[in-house]
Amino acid sequence: MSQTLFEKIWTRHVVETLPDGTALLYIDRHLVHEVTSPQAFEGLRLAKRRVRRPELTIATMDHNVPTDDRTVIRDPISKAQIDALAANCREFGVTLYDLASDRQGIVHIIGPELGLTLPGTTIVCGDSHTSTHGAFGTLAFGIGTSEVEHVLATQCLTQKRPKTFQIEFTGRPGPGVTAKDLILKLIGTIGTSGGTGHVFEYAGEAVRRLSMEQRMTICNMSIEAGARAGMIAPDDTTFQYLAAGKRPFAPKGAAFDQAVAFWKTLPSDPDAAFDKTLTLDAAQIAPQVTWGTNPGMVVDVTGRIPVPDAVPGASRRDVEQALAYMGLTPGTPMTEIAVDTVFIGSCTNARIEDLRAAAAIFKGRKTAPRVRVLVVPGSQQVRAQAEQEGLHTIFQQAGCEWRQSGCSMCLGMNPDQLKPGERCASTSNRNFEGRQGKGGRTHLVSPEMAAAAAIAGHFVDLRTWS
Amino acid sequence: MEPFKTHRGLVATLDRANVDTDQIIPKQFLKSILKTGFGEHLFQDWRYRADGTPDPAFELNAPRFTGASILVTRKNFGCGSSREHAVWAVQQAGFRIVIAPSFADIFHTNSTKNGLLTVELQEAEVEEIFQMVGRYTGLEATVDLEHQRVTLHLPEELSFHFEMDGTVDLEHQRVTLHLPEELSFHFEMDGGVKEHLVLGLDAIGLTLQHDATITAFERRHDPQMGPQRYGV
Numbered sequence: 226m227s228q229t230l231f232e233k234i235w236t237r238h239v240v241e242t243l244p245d246g247t248a249l250l251y252i253d254r255h256l257v258h259e260v261t262s263p264q265a266f267e268g269l270r271l272a273k274r275r276v277r278r279p280e281l282t283i284a285t286m287d288h289n290v291p292t293d294d295r296t297v298i299r300d301p302i303s304k305a306q307i308d309a310l311a312a313n314c315r316e317f318g319v320t321l322y323d324l325a326s327d328r329q330g331i332v333h334i335i336g337p338e339l340g341l342t343l344p345g346t347t348i349v350c351g352d353s354h355t356s357t358h359g360a361f362g363t364l365a366f367g368i369g370t371s372e373v374e375h376v377l378a379t380q381c382l383t384q385k386r387p388k389t390f391q392i393e394f395t396g397r398p399g400p401g402v403t404a405k406d407l408i409l410k411l412i413g414t415i416g417t418s419g420g421t422g423h424v425f426e427y428a429g430e431a432v433r434r435l436s437m438e439q440r441m442t443i444c445n446m447s448i449e450a451g452a453r454a455g456m457i458a459p460d461d462t463t464f465q466y467l468a469a470g471k472r473p474f475a476p477k478g479a480a481f482d483q484a485v486a487f488w489k490t491l492p493s494d495p496d497a498a499f500d501k502t503l504t505l506d507a508a509q510i511a512p513q514v515t516w517g518t519n520p521g522m523v524v525d526v527t528g529r530i531p532v533p534d535a536v537p538g539a540s541r542r543d544v545e546q547a548l549a550y551m552g553l554t555p556g557t558p559m560t561e562i563a564v565d566t567v568f569i570g571s572c573t574n575a576r577i578e579d580l581r582a583a584a585a586i587f588k589g590r591k592t593a594p595r596v597r598v599l600v601v602p603g604s605q606q607v608r609a610q611a612e613q614e615g616l617h618t619i620f621q622q623a624g625c626e627w628r629q630s631g632c633s634m635c636l637g638m639n640p641d642q643l644k645p646g647e648r649c650a651s652t653s654n655r656n657f658e659g660r661q662g663k664g665g666r667t668h669l670v671s672p673e674m675a676a677a678a679a680i681a682g683h684f685v686d687l688r689t690w691s
Numbered sequence: 692m693e694p695f696k697t698h699r700g701l702v703a704t705l706d707r708a709n710v711d712t713d714q715i716i717p718k719q720f721l722k723s724i725l726k727t728g729f730g731e732h733l734f735q736d737w738r739y740r741a742d743g744t745p746d747p748a749f750e751l752n753a754p755r756f757t758g759a760s761i762l763v764t765r766k767n768f769g770c771g772s773s774r775e776h777a778v779w780a781v782q783q784a785g786f787r788i789v790i791a792p793s794f795a796d797i798f799h800t801n802s803t804k805n806g807l808l809t810v811e812l813q814e815a816e817v818e819e820i821f822q823m824v825g826r827y828t829g830l831e832a833t834v835d836l837e838h839q840r841v842t843l844h845l846p847e848e849l850s851f852h853f854e855m856d857g858t859v860d861l862e863h864q865r866v867t868l869h870l871p872e873e874l875s876f877h878f879e880m881d882g883g884v885k886e887h888l889v890l891g892l893d894a895i896g897l898t899l900q901h902d903a904t905i906t907a908f909e910r911r912h913d914p915q916m917g918p919q920r921y922g923v
Contacts, residue, residue, distance in 0.1 A: 240908040241901055245883030249901060253914035261774065263724035272895070281914055289722065302722040309724045343915065353773040353797060367797055369775035371804035371894070379898040381905060385881065417709055418767035421796055451770060453796050476915065484915075519709050519770075543708050636772075638718045657713040657771060659736045 227494040229389050230458050231424045234364045234491070238347050240381055250384045253346040255376045256332045257284040257319065259310040260638070261351030265374035266313040277380045279318040283341060286310055286323060287331045288638045292601050292628035295324050303639065317377070330604020330630045333357040333572040337441065338606050340472025344459035344488040349376055354572045354654065355454075356447040360440035361467075362459035362491050364424070367448060387453045388500035390423040391493075394431035396508035401687035403582070404439035405574060405652070405671035407431065408446040409513035411505060413523040416538045420452030423501065426493060427457050431507035437466040438576040445573045446654050449520040458492035514559050514684055515656045515669040517547035522656070526674070526686045530557045550658050551666050552646070559684050562668070566649040567598040567679040568661070569625075569672055571635035574652035575603030577610050579672040584616040586676035592624035593682030599641060600625045601633040625679070637662045650678040692806045694891035698787050699833040700760030702843075703751055704824045710764060711771035712798065716780040729776055730783025755828045763790045763820050768809075769798025778805050788834045790841065792817050803884050804894060810834060810841060816876045823874065836889055842875040 228236070240249040255278075262284070269275070276282055289303040298304040307324075314321040322328045328335060333354050336342045344362035349355060351373040358365035372382055394407055412419075425447050432440070440457050447455025464485050467475045476484045511525035522539070524531070532555040533544040548555065553562070569575070569583050580602060592598050600620045602608040608630055611617055617627045634641040635653035643649055643665025652675050656667035670678065677685045720732045737749045745752045751759075762781070768791040769777060778801045781789065789807065792814040802809045812820075823843055824830050833842045847869075887894065898905075 238912075241904050243883070245881075245886065247883050249898065249905070251905075251908060251912060251914075260721050264726050264775075267724070267726075268895075274895070278914075300722070306722050306724055346914065351773060353771065367773040369773050369778070369797060369801035369804065371775060371801065375895050375898065378895045379905065380909075381898055381901075383883075383894065383898065385883070417770055418793060418795070421767070421793060448771075451767065451795060519711065521709075540708065542706070546707070636713075636718050638721065655711075655713070655771060657711045659717055660713050663717070663736055 227497040229493040229497045229499060230362055230426055230456055230491055231364065231389050232497070234345055234347065235386065237345070238364070243383065247383050247385050249381050251347065252349050252376050252380055252382060253281060254336070254341055254348040255282045255380075256336055256341075256348065256350035256355070257282060257310075257373070258288060258332050258350070258352065259286045259306045260288045261370050262313065262373055263306060263309045264370050265351070265377055266317065268374040269317070269377055274378045276317040276319060276377045281380065282319045282377065284310060284314050284319050284321045285329055285332050285335055287329075288632045288636065290324060290629075290631040291639050292631050292633050292641060295629050299640070327605045327609065330606065331572045331575065331632055333441075333445065334576060334603035334607065337361065337437070338472065338604060340467060340475030343467070343475065343484070344463060345491050349382065353448045354445050356452070357441050357445040357572055359444040359447065359454050359456040360437060361463055362456060362488065364454060364456065366454040388423045389426065390420060390452065390501040390503070391426050391428055391499040393429035393502070393504045394427065394507045395429045395504060396431060396506050397434065398431055398507040398510055399688065401512055401673065402507070402510055403671040403673060404435055404442040406510055406513045407505075407507060408443045409515065409520065409523050409669060410510045412446065412450045412520045413513070414505065415450055415503065417449060417519050417521040418451040420447065420450040423452050425450070425452045425455040426499070427455060429504070429507070432457060433460065436578060437462055438578040441576065442573055446520065449654060459488045460492075464488065512671065512674050512687055514674065515667070516551065516553060516559070517544070518550055518656055518658050520654065520656060520669060522547055523669070524559060526559050526684055528559055530555050530559070532556065560686060561683060563648070563683040564596060564650045564668070564678050565647045566643060567592075567596060567675050568601070568634040568649055568651040568653060569675050570599065570601030570603065570633050571653035572603065572632070573654045574672050575601060575607065577607050579652065580607065580611050580616050581614070583672040583676040584619045586673055586680065587623040587625065588619050590623055590680045592679045596679055596682055598623075598625040598679045599628060599634060601628045601641070602630045604630045623680075634661050636660060643667075650675045650684065692804075692891040692893065695787075695806055695808055695836050695888045697833060697835045697837065698760065699831055700787065701756070701758055702761045702763055702820065702824050702830050702832050703756035703759035704821050705751055705762060705764040706821065708765035709767045709770055712769055712774050712777040713771055715769065715777040716774065721774055721776055726779055727783065729780035730785070733780040733784040758785070760785055761788045761790065761832050761834065762786045763817060763824065765817070766792040766814065768794050770795040773797045773801070775801045775805070778802050778807050782807050790817065790820065803887060806888060806891060808834060808836060808888060810878045812841065812876050812878055819874070836880070836885060839878050839880050840875050841878060842873050844873060
């Protein structure tokens with residue numbers, strides 16, 4: 226019978242179908258970070274349980290970590306949480322990439338870098354952006370702390386089978402239009418709950434032409450449309466990424482060839498049926514900028530702040546609340562909105578290609594007066610690579626701050642936060658109220674758009690800006 | 692986990708759609724390594740003014756909602772981050788049930804694991820509850836999980852005084868409407884989730900009963916690739 230990519234992976238991981246119809250699903254990789262794990266480890270201790278497969282469990286610290294001087298964590302509560310992860314990993318025998326490791330970074334950046342993320346596998350993590358790993362043709366989704374404990378103890382989860390939703394991006398995006406713009410356009414089209422209960426599979430010419438890192442950007446934000454996960458079928462682009470030789474956990478030699486033969490069986494069969502489908506023409510998509518307080522509140526950069534009655538799927542009250550919080554007036558052109566801060570980072574857009582794209586804009590230019598720009602690489606490996614290429618010099622000469630890796634201002638659990646009223650062009654994934662700092666105002670954009678806003682001092686249409 | 696059968700309590704409304712987990716419990720409270728202490732920070736940034744005093748403009752701060760245990764809100768409640776702290780915060784602020792037209796997937800799962808009941812009603816039904824809460828202070832509801840019903844307890848009568856010309860002898864000068872005593876809605880609930888909640892089951896303990904099956908699966912499954920050793 227014809228199967229989708231999702232169905233092939235799901236079927237291979239069902240340990241047992243339970244009487245109520247849910248599946249006991251096997252988990253191949255469990256990624257752990259400091260914020261959503263301490264109560265789970267404590268649960269194991271209280272119930273006198275062990276970690277069933279510590280060798281399939283990999284931890285790092287990313288949410289709380291300072292990005293300036295990482296040898297000193299001034300916030301004692303952050304420090305306690307980071308120390309708790311280190312102690313738990315020691316006690317339960319879990320591999321930890323800590324702040325001293327040159328492999329430390331945002332959990333969703335280091336998984337692929339290390340070759341932990343492989344096609345056809347299942348990956349979970351106590352973090353909603355686990356959907357990132359789906360770029361490899363992996364079934365990867367975020368879980369809460371109870372399920373973290375469940376996977377630690379059993380290496381399984383009980384799951385109701387989600388529905389499938391194919392999103393096809395036909396055509397080729399124009400210059401200045403990135404993977405970030407494709408995913409923001411999708412969320413703007415179907416809304417922040419448009420994918421609830423579904424696993425997305427992204428397909429179409431525009432997706433096939435994307436690099437692995439751009440595919441990760443798309444899959445990363447699947448959760449912002451409410452989807453359980455987002456996936457892209459593995460192809461030569463995927464295999465080349467995994468063959469790059471710098472991925473310690475990826476198979477090598479004959480094992481790699483065998484793996485590729487298996488991975489080639491994974492793409493959805495041509496006549497496989499999806500519960501839902503949607504087609505978007507990538508050639509028609511413009512650079513996107515969010516204006517509101519969820520990622521579905523987004524317009525083309527050539528657009529204007531909407532009037533409260535004219536937003537499909539949002540009530541007048543929701544739009545008015547969003548505009549009041551954002552301090553914006555209906556009818557204002559997006560290109561007239563000035564920014565105080567620019568954040569280039571996060572599991573959405575802090576890989577080396579993102580930094581190269583931003584650096585290409587910054588090269589030979591200066592940031593606008595009074596605009597603060599943070600460039601936070603997604604991992605220490607990305608940081609090292611960027612420095613080897615001299616990108617850090619370009620950023621610093623332009624007036625940007627060049628930081629150590631971590632989640633940083635995506636959610637401001639560390640000292641990198643917006644002040645009340647500050648307006649930020651951010652390459653991260655959520656523009657929720659207070660997300661980047663209480664009272665802070667976030668506009669989500671691509672790295673290129675963020676860099677251009679840093680230089681111009683306001684949003685610009687990359688396609689016509691010089 | 693405490694079993695959930697039926698619960699009667701005061702209903703409070705929060706008229707916002709897409710309430711995300713960053714609003715439910717802001718990031719600064721996620722640094723705790725404990726499972727307690729979140730209730731007082733539920734909706735922190737909406738609930739308190741800069742000086743730390745409750746903001747009277749925030750609807751859940753209304754005195755009429757003090758002691759509420761049933762929260763009724765709009766679609767896609769709990770979207771965003773996977774933080775289970777959001778569920779702990781809702782529970783520790785006194786809520787046993789959240790009613791909305793829809794919930795984000797991870798929030799829904801996290802709720803189930805902690806015995807917080809998430810009830811999905813039709814958008815029009817939720818709207819009706821909003822109207823009723825707007826009309827009657829102290830409106831209570833019973834949520835019966837076993838029979839999958841939400842019942843609003845209306846006051847039996849609603850009466851109005853009217854002015855009369857003194858020559859007409861109508862002793863009490865009142866018009867009284869006789870209301871149906873209750874308004875009730877059916878809700879759908881996944882059978883497995885319902886059993887889990889009604890019995891208050893330990894999910895990990897249940898899975899560990901399948902230990903032999905998991906071990907057998909592990910023998911034939913290569914977690915590097917798939918169950919068939921590279922599948923070829």
